[in-house]
Amino acid sequence: MKILINDGIHPTGKRLLEEAGFEVSTNKIAQDDLPAKLNEYDAICVRSATKVRKDLIDQSPNLKAICRGGVGLDNIDVDYARSKGIHVINTPAASSRSVAELVFAHLFSIARFLQQANREMPVKGNSEFKDLKKNYSAGVELTGRTLGIIGFGRIGQETASIALGVGMNVIAVDPYLDSAEVSFGPTSHQFKVKIETSSMDEMLKQADAITLHVPFLGEPVLGTKEFDQMKEGVFIANASRGGTIDEDALLAALESGKVAAAALDVFVGEPKPRVELLSHPNISLTPHIGASTGEAQEKIGIELAEKLIAALKD
Template sequence: MRILANDGIDATGKQLLEEAGFEVDTNHIPQEELAGKLNSYDAITVRSATKVRQELIDASPNIKAIGRGGVGMDNIDVEYARSKGIAVLNTPAASSLSVAELVFGHLLNGVRFLYDSNRNMPSKGNTNFAALKKAYAKGVELRGKTLGVVGFGRIGRETAKVALGLGMDVIYTDLFDGPKSLSLTFSGDTVVELPVKQASFEEVLKQSDFITLHVPFLDKPAIGKDEFALLKDGVGLVNASRGGVIDELELVKALENGKVAFAALDVFDNEPTPRIEVLSHPRISLTPHIGAATNEAQQRIGVELATLLIDALKK
């Protein structure tokens, strides 16, 4: 059986598949050429770049499994594929810590103005050092502040644990009843149980000093014009979930009028061509959809994806 890892797969995962008797092709086939070539394979693995829509599924009747290395599967027509008897698999747990750490990279970046300082120091640091020092002199600490977590699944909970470890208070909202505390494991196997509070979406918007979103994009942004009006003045926002979860045009307005102090985006409405208003804004910290892009996460994803594919294809 042949597997096309069209967006790549970690070497450990590839080795597991090959040891199980599969041929793994890691040569990327461009999206526009997939319909003519995918039927030569028994399965495909993707990340966020490759889209597996109904037309491609119909053109590839030999495909028995589609694997998504990561959490969200909005680039796959999941229900249609399953209606055709195709196994659709993902790896929701493998990248949680990597995304959580990126969220805090952005938060620390934001409260100390590092994203803007790194833009300006190379061009102005040797001519206007004193003015830059003054411009970035009003940083704040995260300890003692309230982090609002929208969506308390695996990634939301891992992000909350980092916040608790830094001494923040955590308030969260979710569609389902969640925990009242989380367990943190420190070096030496010390385990500490710390409280978290579940609240309504509106309460989270009103009470949080910083907000991080970990929800899928549904039919409209989770934070749009009406939601921006509810936020604390000077809030910091982070979106490392899906593009569109925050209304980007309303975000720019909120940054301009001071409602939002800074924002951080790892995902964008029009990937891979984000809006120039977002890319050039001096109070937005930016990364190019790299939440799961750590060596450790990719190895975990590769191993989990390989295990799931072996199980699905050898039934």
């Protein structure tokens, strides 16, 4: 069987597929050229760059599996593919820790004004050092504060694990889950805590910081109504999907002070986020790198390969 890896895979994943007897191609085929070439393959593995929609599926009757190296499947017509008997595979477990650690990198940054200081120190550090020190000396500690987590799946639970280790309180919101047991601490000294989920309204009223770990389902999860319910000076972090936060409402909440600072790894209109977000002094920014660590990429490659081998050998 032939497998097209169109958006890259860690060498370990490629090796596992080849050892299982598959012919693996990592030569990227442009989106416009896929209709003419994809039927030469039994499976395609993508990330977010390549889209596998109904028309492409219809033009590839030989296709037996579509794999997404990552969590979200919004670039694949999942239900239609499955209705055609095609396996649809993703890797929800592999990148959870990397995303959770990025969230906390951002939260620590906005709690201590690092994103602003890092912009101004190269320009003003030699001439206005004392002024900058005064401006950025009003940071806060995360310990003892409350983190609201919207979406309590694997990534949300990993985020809770770090929060507990930092000494934060956790309020989780998830309509599909009543509770989850979260482990934290090193392997040699593991602690376990059962966290019961709460309502969105209760979380919004109590959280000092809020992070989202949900798919985009066509409507924002946080908009003007939700921002109005939040505590004054709340932190917001989003490393899930662009569109889960109403960006206009976020900018208004930043302007009013309702939101003290935000941390964004994802944006509406990627790869061209709106300039108002990119230039805002109270937003910590990264270019959608939540799962982009060496460890996560290897785990993604392994999980993808193992699931694909099982599906095609079935």
